Amino acid sequence: MRALPSGEEREEYLGFRADKEMFAVSLALVREILKPPPITEVPRARRDILGIVSVRGQITTVIDLRRRLNLRANDPTVSSRVLLVQGNDEVLGLLVDEVTQVYRLSPLEIEPATSVLGANVGSHVAGIGRPRMRGLRGEVQNASDEVLILLDLAALLS
């Protein structure tokens, strides 16, 4: 990418969908994107824990983002993916409905969650992303309609 407008240090976010909402997490925290492998359910586990999978011999716990966020539960579909993310003290799988794209957001494109959603927003929301359309040279054109909920993984997974 060239002609980066000065003063804008942009960070990469991975965007994905769960139910009807769009989310994004810092790309640096995503290790891998998998098609959902067979998941073994773990009886008596927390409701949002879907089960365990083996990723190259490593037993990894998979969390259903829908259940975690109290969205409508749904079985995995063809577009479902498991994101391997760095949790607080282990690598965890996060089941999402669809991975959309990588966003490069500058601080200007991120609004504090409270200013948009009010004071009662959950601690797992790090902010609201409003990506702007850019021209070929990276110049800002106009704000898009997209709204990304930027997730704070540490808070989400604790």
Added chain:
Amino acid sequence: MNAGDAKDEFFGEAQELIDALARDLLALETSARGGGEDPELINDIFRSVHTLKGLSGLFGLSRLGTLTHELENRLDDMRMGRVSVTSSVLDVLFRAVELLGRMLASARRGEADDDSELPSLLASLKSGAGAGAEKVDDELAPFDLDPDIVRVLTEHEEHRLRTNVRNGTPLYRLRARFPIDRIDKALDELKQLAKPLGEIIAYLPTGDLPADGTLFELDILYASASPLEQLRNRLEGQDVTIHRIARKNAGSHTSLPAAPEVPQSPALPPPPRAPTDRDSIPLALDKPFGDPPTNERTALRESKHAGGIKTPVPPKPEDEASRAVAAGRMAHTVRVDIRRLDHLMNVLGELAIVRGSLARLTERLRQHATFRDLTSELHRLHRAFDRNLAEMQSGILEVRMVPLGQVFERLARAVRQIARQNEKEIRLVVTGAETEVDKLIVEELSDPLLHIVRNSIDHGIEPQGNRAALGKPIEGTIALNAFQAGNHVIIEIEDDGAGVDHDRVLATALKRGLLTEEQAREISPRDAINYLFLPGFSTRDAVTDLSGRGVGLDVVKTNIARLGGVVDVQSERGIGTKFTITLPITLAILRALLLGVAGRTYALPLSSVAEATVLDLRAVRTVEGREVMSLRGETLPLCRLERLFSHERPAKGSHRSYVVVVALGGRRVGIVVDELFGQQDIVIKALGPSLSSVRGFAGATDLGEQRVGLVLDAAALLDEVLSAGERRGLEAFSVGR
């Protein structure tokens, strides 16, 4: 290797050194009690401390360095005979080693260590200096020793020489020749032969090598009270000439301690080769000789014949040869991080899955007549693969195994210390220290064992006065027994103390609402005592006779359970208490029974399975809403796994079910499942931290083809099903009493 690895390695090595130190100190104490001090042992201790000092310096642990430095000084004094091995000296050394252990532990955790004890300990170490035996300058005089020889002895070697002379042990010179290419082995062999009969004081190269350079000649200064004949028989077959170092006219040296006059054998064996005139003989033989005294300290004041044969003085007279041997031996062992073995084990697990796929493929090929030749070849290959894989697996498992002795030694130290604190005399009897267990298990065993032993000393074994009144020996006994039983290792910790007061245990359990009055009336003493393992029995006011310091037996039980083991306790009032710990031999790989429940597959470690049969519905009864069945006249509580795990099943068909009888530590439960898939070797892997609160599973394992199966935790299931205090999931199981 990065810095972290190096540091890990340092901590591992330092811990091993400290363990070795403690072990040697204990041995030294025992030998000192027996009247003699073993110079080898003191040397070993000195060397360990020296190495530890070096390591501490390397890793910038200055306080550890200070302590090891002072410790080294004192041990050097002991080596040189400047300080004798008394119990007060030993106490200081024990304290120092304990402190070293604690300092190392805090350094490992990256904490600042508690230094309150250091100054006083350093002071005690320093005050021990110099209070030693005084030297008798003259004692070597009556021996026909070449002063040059005495001069090249290290201070320690000289001390050992003097000690032997003082004890009146006859001295010998062993002239040994070794082929240069196998000197390490040959010397080692000779050492092994010579040591049981006496003490090797010094190795002195004669510097008189045959021209062709294939032989190496060494004089060994040796002290032995054994008859010459025995020495000769012992060393038969070695290229060694034995010479008694004669005592010169003893008459003028009446001040010497009276040495038993061993009659000198006139019949020395002829040297293997005829000595020529040019032979330089460093130690006087039958003919006395010596150089004029040159060294005040070691001077031999009498020499009848001047102008003896000069001995070439080797530039570095310390026993290089034996050091070379030690170096050679060290090269044969490797220190390996256990995680690397875990990794190998994982790879092996994957290979086992490949093996399974290979077998299936072969089976499919078999269906096609056209591939018959290929199929049988593939089959042969598969068999060979199978065999080698099994061998590799047992090989890796073997590498992981270490003797329980490691942890027992640590316990012996603790027993000594706790007994002293309690002013009790405790005899620790250990059997089966050679029993081998997976390294990881040994590591985790320390704390639980220590807790049990501490309990025994604190509260089991009565104070000396009480014991005397009861007619028991004043010295309490704690027996540690370990042995292997099939795929398990059993460790018993038995004391001859006061035993557990069952009534009191029950009273407390009642008070805490852990059982009802009715249950209390019916419960057997054996079951009652198990309440000790429930959380809440750890506080002092609960059961004063058997309580700890904030950590309860429930922790012991949890720790043992984490290792896949169970702990059981038996006790008799006035007689004693016995804890029995049953552990799997290894955690790395185990044979499991694969079972199917409501479409799910679970693995159950075979070591906990007693038998499996078809569920005969006619044998099932319901008692108080819980299912039991009678199996060969015994009542077996049943547990339906799908109910325990709340599995929804797709409309239960009329197919038959199976009962898997799980038995551990004398308790049994029948687990009802839909299907038995057979046995499989599994590599068990831990569940992530986010699942740590889920009970009933020991881990998970790869089943092949990307599938993962949960491994049932047999001990936890038994507990859950049988535990009387457990309210959760009651409808799923039954208590068969």
